[in-house]
Amino acid sequence: MQVEVRGITKCFGAVRANDNISFTVPSSSIEGILGENGAGKSTLMKILSGFYSSDSGDIILDGEKVTIDDPADAIRQGIGMLHQDPLDFPPFKVIDDFILGKKGGLIPNRRAAIREFNELATRFDFSIDPESYVDTLTVGERQQLEILRLLWLGSRVLILDEPTTGISLPQKEKLFATLKKLASEGMTVLFVSHKLEDVEALCNRATVLRQGRLVGTVEPPFDTKVLVEMMFGKEIPQEPKTQLRMGTTVLHAKHVELEGIRIQIKNIDLRVRAGEVIGVAGMEGSGQILFLSACAGLAQPVKGSICLDEDEKDMTGKTYHEFRKKGVVYLPAARLEQALIPGLSLTEHFILSEGMKGLFIDRKKSEELAKSRISLFNIKGRPDSPVESLSGGNQQRALLALMRDPLKLILIEHPTRGLDVESTIYIWGKLKERCARGTAIVFISSDLHEILKYSDRVLVFFAGRVTPPLRASTLTVERLGRLIGGKDWDSIETEVSHA
Numbered sequence: 001m002q003v004e005v006r007g008i009t010k011c012f013g014a015v016r017a018n019d020n021i022s023f024t025v026p027s028s029s030i031e032g033i034l035g036e037n038g039a040g041k042s043t044l045m046k047i048l049s050g051f052y053s054s055d056s057g058d059i060i061l062d063g064e065k066v067t068i069d070d071p072a073d074a075i076r077q078g079i080g081m082l083h084q085d086p087l088d089f090p091p092f093k094v095i096d097d098f099i100l101g102k103k104g105g106l107i108p109n110r111r112a113a114i115r116e117f118n119e120l121a122t123r124f125d126f127s128i129d130p131e132s133y134v135d136t137l138t139v140g141e142r143q144q145l146e147i148l149r150l151l152w153l154g155s156r157v158l159i160l161d162e163p164t165t166g167i168s169l170p171q172k173e174k175l176f177a178t179l180k181k182l183a184s185e186g187m188t189v190l191f192v193s194h195k196l197e198d199v200e201a202l203c204n205r206a207t208v209l210r211q212g213r214l215v216g217t218v219e220p221p222f223d224t225k226v227l228v229e230m231m232f233g234k235e236i237p238q239e240p241k242t243q244l245r246m247g248t249t250v251l252h253a254k255h256v257e258l259e260g261i262r263i264q265i266k267n268i269d270l271r272v273r274a275g276e277v278i279g280v281a282g283m284e285g286s287g288q289i290l291f292l293s294a295c296a297g298l299a300q301p302v303k304g305s306i307c308l309d310e311d312e313k314d315m316t317g318k319t320y321h322e323f324r325k326k327g328v329v330y331l332p333a334a335r336l337e338q339a340l341i342p343g344l345s346l347t348e349h350f351i352l353s354e355g356m357k358g359l360f361i362d363r364k365k366s367e368e369l370a371k372s373r374i375s376l377f378n379i380k381g382r383p384d385s386p387v388e389s390l391s392g393g394n395q396q397r398a399l400l401a402l403m404r405d406p407l408k409l410i411l412i413e414h415p416t417r418g419l420d421v422e423s424t425i426y427i428w429g430k431l432k433e434r435c436a437r438g439t440a441i442v443f444i445s446s447d448l449h450e451i452l453k454y455s456d457r458v459l460v461f462f463a464g465r466v467t468p469p470l471r472a473s474t475l476t477v478e479r480l481g482r483l484i485g486g487k488d489w490d491s492i493e494t495e496v497s498h499a
């Protein structure tokens with residue numbers, strides 16, 4: 001089935017997640033949908049599959065304009081979607097999950113359903129026992145089950161959102177073989193990914209989104225350089241950096257191994273020096289947050305150790321409270337959920353952060369403190385403003401204003417996400433002032449230009465692997481983009497072994 005979107009726009013509050021997107025995917029083909037985090041890929045796919053309705057624009061199937069009311073309606077019209085996070089029901093048996101969602105009034109005959117399930121599974125060479133429980137399946141097998149279910153329900157368009165995250169290599173090969181077979185039989189496949197290799201191995205074309213807009217569509221042979229530039233933007237010449245400061249050791253992560261829900265990371269070795277800035281790059285969910293958390297006692301490594309200071313005091317197993325006492329702070333990206341307390345005013349936040357002594361709170365003194373910090377950090381708000389009433393940029397300024405001085409190490413997720421240019425420059429100005437006084441910063445960002453501009457060294461995460469620290473001055477947006485997309489990792493290993 002030919003799928004066309006025309007002028008699709010979708011906003012969430014002030015965010016234009018999709019901005020006037022138009023393109024056509026012919027039937028019997030596999031279209032890669034590429035883009036950085038937040039580019040709008042999932043939003044567009046959810047519009048196609050009936051989970052969201054667009055603010056404007058049309059969906060045209062085989063030349064006919066259609067309206068799609070909800071996911072069940074999408075399936076009736078032949079569009080099935082495999083989600084980024086699986087939507088199945090783990091306590092179910094495979095066959096019950098399979099039957100679920102079949103419309104038509106009657107509960108389908110279980111025996112017949114099992115027969116049809118087995119036929120379909122054989123056709124694609126999947127070996128899943130219909131009587132086993134879904135929660136005993138691997139992520140890859142759950143995907144296979146979901147594909148079978150969508151086919152059984154009559155899908156002629158299959159949307160897969162980041163399907164190769166969390167599956168093994170043989171399962172990925174099987175998935176690709178299945179998708180190629182389906183496309184050769186007339187299926188239209190929309191394959192959302194940020195992994196360049198996957199797109200290159202599988203897709204007949206690639207469409208790239210960036211900040212909600214369509215950048216363009218390219219055909220094989222794919223040129224990685226072109227794809228990276230389309231995804232992340234043009235190379236901006238870097239300003240020369242001052243010499244890397246070699247201060248004393250602030251943190252030493254020694255052969256750290258970490259385990260998250262879907263991710264396992266082996267052997268991170270990083271020594272952070274006073275005054276330096278380390279940028280952490282990678283697609284979201286590649287383990288960056290887990291690593292930063294471990295550096296602050298918010299997650300525990302399964303192997304290796306986290307040491308602080310020049311004398312390498314072993315802090316492994318200690319709590320965040322103890323890290324804080326040693327001058328380490330963690331600033332999460334979810335400012336309102338995890339860092340600030342909605343309902344409390346700026347003044348009240350300063351009272352809490354200063355841990356004011358004595359039995360009674362000195363209102364007057366705290367208000368003065370709030371006033372002076374508000375002016376020092378240029379926060380648009382008053383001492384009695386509740387923090388949730390501040391704009392994102394002003395919340396971020398407030399967070400910086402709340403940090404104690406001096407600090408040894410600031411761990412920070414997305415320091416300038418969602419901020420305008422002026423606030424971004426301001427925030428980094430404040431952070432760099434701290435560095436000049438010896439504070440080290442390790443930050444996560446999905447903005448490659450930010451990583452290159454502000455870091456001394458960079459770590460790249462990809463599917464559980466981490467590069468050794470790379471000098472930012474030796475990197476470009478293209479090289480970083482390739483590493484984030486899983487390319488060129490072998491060359492790094494030889495680079496390091498020759499070093």
Ligand SMILES: Nc1ncnc2c1ncn2[C@@H]1O[C@H](COP(=O)(O)OP(=O)(O)OP(=O)(O)O)[C@@H](O)[C@H]1O
Nearest residue numbers: 012015017035036037038039040041042043044284
């Ligand atoms: N339900 C929602 N409510 C508010 N904002 C949303 C919602 N869904 C998406 N957004 C915002 O819309 C933008 C596009 O998000 P989307 O999930 O489509 O990106 P994506 O390309 O799939 O990114 P990723 O690679 O991280 O999955 C982002 O800025 C995101 O924060």
Ligand SMILES: [Mg+2]
Nearest residue numbers: 041042043084
């Ligand atoms: Mg997405």
